Amino acid sequence: MHTTSRRNFLVLSGLAALAAGCGTASGNGGPRNTNVLRYQGSSGQVTPPELAASLGHLEDLKLEWVGDTISGPQDIRSAASGQTDFGGAFNGAVVKLAARQASVKAVISYYGSDKDAYSGFYVAEKSDIRAARDLIGKKVGMNTLGAHHEAMLDIYLKKHGLTRTEAAKVDRIVIPPVNTEQALRRSQIDVAVLGGILRDKALETGGVRKLFSDFDLRGSFSAGTYLLTDRFIEQNPQTVRTFVTGVAKALEWSRSTPREEVVARMTEIVAKRKRNESPAALKYWRSYGVAGTGGRIDPKELSVWADWLTERGDIRQGQVKVSALYTNEFNGFRAGQGS
Structure with a gap:
């Protein structure tokens, strides 16, 4: 989709959603207002909802792709404004949106960090950077500011004794992920944040060394959630239950199924949707990194970022009530249940 036509489509589909009012029956029983969920995807990747749809876990609920998202914050803004029905982002971005x-x-976690899925902060093999204090005056390249990677950098610096004044002297540079490794090798930056296929390809090439990773800092944790508007949830409770439970089942299927089988399923999904994209990156897929069973949300996964944003001065103390930010009510998946 071209940018202009995609934007017009989002606006028109948002208006159409407001005008819709007829209900359909759910396979689980009970009325709901829609059996179609509009969303944004990611080129060459398979999201948990797309996997859930392929596995049949969404029952008669259909996903309607309206384009690819450029970032998590953009994705949840689209959902909040009604241009899409759900969006996902780093939990800190979710807190900031709620603060506005x-x-x-x-309603459910969809990505995180574990031993297989993590973002690392890498330096050149021969770099003099060995510790947190060595980063003062250095450039760190990351995909966006005020989100997951900058939060991890701040946590790392604070953990190793740097004051806020010292930490502010670490230069944070926004670089498109596909250009980050190249910028590091050309010495345009001193540290590169790399994850997934970009991390694995850099390690295959060699000449880079990990300084730390988000998994090193915090162990396994869910880092991002899908959200919906309160209005949509109120009007479509059974749709939300079907969606959340289906995604939960897909997450657990990906966790319990041999990796080769998961990658084969994802490759098939990409081929069938015909979006003029390459499935090459899928061979590097290892895990969604979600910590909680079935993607259930732990309040600490939101409060840690509320605290970080408060410390940064991005939100006021007490401005956001974490307990009001999330719900596990619609997640029907339970431990031991077949996925």
């Missing part, structure tokens, strides 16, 4: 009085609620 957006009536939204997180």
Whole structure:
């Protein structure tokens, strides 16, 4: 989709959603207002909802792709404004959106960090950077500011004794992920944040060394959630239950199924949707990194970022009530249940 036509489509589909009012029956029983969920995807990747749809876990609920998202914050803004029906982002971005009085609620975790899925902070093999204090005056390249990677950098610096004044002297540079490794090798930056296929390809090439990773800092944790508007949840409770439970089942299927089988399924999904994209990156897939069983949300996964944003001065103390930001009510998956 071209940018202009995609933007027009989002606006028109948002208006159409407001005008819709007929209901359908759910396979689980009970009325709901829609059996179609509009969303944004990611080129060459398979999201948990797309996997859930392929596995049949969404029952008669259909996903309607309206384009690819450019970032998590953009994705949840689209959901909050009604241009899409759900969006996902780093939990800190979810907290910031709620702080702006957006009536939204997180319903399930969809990505995180574990021993297989993590973002690392890498330096050149021969770099003199060995510790946190060595980063003062250095450039760190990451995909965006005020989100997951900058939060991890701040946590790392604070953990190793740097004051806020010292930490502010570490230069944070926004670089498109596909250009980050190249910028490091050309000495345009001193540290590169790399994850997934970009991390694995850099390690295959050699000449880079890990300084630390988010998994090193915090162990396994869920880092991002899907959210919907309060209005949508109120009007479509059974749709939300079907969606959340289906995604939960897909997450657990990906966790319990041999990796080769998961990658084969994802490759098939990409081929069938015909979006003029390459499935090459899928061979590097290892895990969604979600910590909680079935993607259930732990309040600490939101409060840690509320605290970080408060410390940064991005939100006021007590401005956001974490307990009001999320719900596990619609997650029907339970431990031991077949996925």
